[in-house]
Amino acid sequence: MAIVLVLVLLVVGSVAFHLFSPWWWTPIASNWSYIDNTIVITFWITGLVFTLVVLFMAYCVFRFRYHPGKRAAYQPENKRLEWWLAGGTALGVAAMLAPGLVVWKQFVTVPADASMVEVVGQQWQWSFRLPGVDGRLGRADTRTVTADNPLGVNRNDPASLDDIVIQGGELHLPLGKPVELLLRSIDVLHDFYVPEFRAKMDMIPGTVTYYWLTPTRTGTFEVLCAELCGVGHPQMRGTVIVDDEAAYRTWLQQQPTFSQSLALAQKQPAK
Structure with a gap:
């Protein structure tokens, strides 16, 4: 009993x-x-x-349950x-x-009017890249990663020069607008996960995975890595801020382009 x-x-x-x-x-x-x-x-x-x-x-x-003298019935199969x-x-x-x-x-069926954001995972930080005024992301390759170009963006691709690169910072998204997230890793497996978005996807070295979403309320949301990626995995966190249209445009205008970041890096004295 x-x-x-x-x-x-x-x-x-x-x-x-x-x-x-x-x-x-x-x-x-x-x-x-x-x-x-x-x-x-x-x-x-x-x-x-x-x-x-x-x-x-x-x-x-x-x-x-057991009773004295009671025996089990043997029934090897029951079709x-x-x-x-x-x-x-x-x-x-x-x-x-x-x-x-x-x-x-x-x-995985991305709306035709979705904007693009590239999310790059690297032990143990998040970086982001947005298309510039031309609306296109330039090519990138992990083999071209350098100290002043940590995302491996192709310097010779004209579409890359006006891309907006956000390294180790906050990603802002506009409220109520669909966005396609292109996910890329430059070292090991990662997973881009925002619990409030109910959306996540593995980031596999050598390929680009993707999904899309439409933010439905403003606020600040934590980015987590949902794939064990090494000793710093628990600290691999970031921030996504969903803004209204005016606040998003203000933030976007304050971000340097890829060409501006390269020029700034070349001016800095070597250590």
């Missing part, structure tokens, strides 16, 4: 903890409420299965039960996967 009571209390406590303690919830600040809905669906399905399985275990422990278990499991997995696949298609 003690084991039965423990199993029942495990179910009641787990359900109560989930319902009355919002341990995994943060106020959303982007258009990706679809991801919240997908998580909720997953919790309902897995929670129901967890509850039924544990309560069934409690029932079996109570119903088939009907196997079909029910296999079919139910398949339906449950499909019910969890289907919403995720729909949301994933939306996640």
Whole structure:
């Protein structure tokens, strides 16, 4: 009876903890409420299965508890039960996967009017690059990274010269405007994650990954690295500030271009 009571209390406590303690919830600040809905669906399905399985275990422990002289019945297989278990499991997995696949298609289908921001991960800091007045990002290559060009931006690409490079600082985004995030790492695996945006993606050396979002409220949000990337991983943090249109334009006009940053670096005396 003690084991039965423990199993029942495990179910009641787990359900109560989930319902009355919002341990995994943060106020959303982007258009990706679809991801919240997908998580909720997953919790309902897995929670129901967890509850039924544990309560069934409690029932079996109570119903088939030991009695003197009672012997167990040997039943090596049950085709009907196997079909029910296999079919139910398949339906449950499909019910969890289907919403995720729909949301994933939306996640990587970038709107035509989205602006671009390149996010560069490096042990253990974040850097950002925005297109200049031409609206295009210049080419970049990890092999061309130098002390005065830490992102490896191609100096000979005319589209690079007016790019805005923000190294180790704050990224500002305009409110209510879709933005495509191009994710690039110049050393090891990283993952760009803003919990309030409900959006994250691995950054893989040698390739560019991407997703898009639309910020839905102004504020300051912390950037985390969600992929273990070395001893400084816990300190790899940054800031995203969502501004209204006027504040965003003011901030953008204050940022130096790539060509201006190179000219400033060449004027500084060598150490």
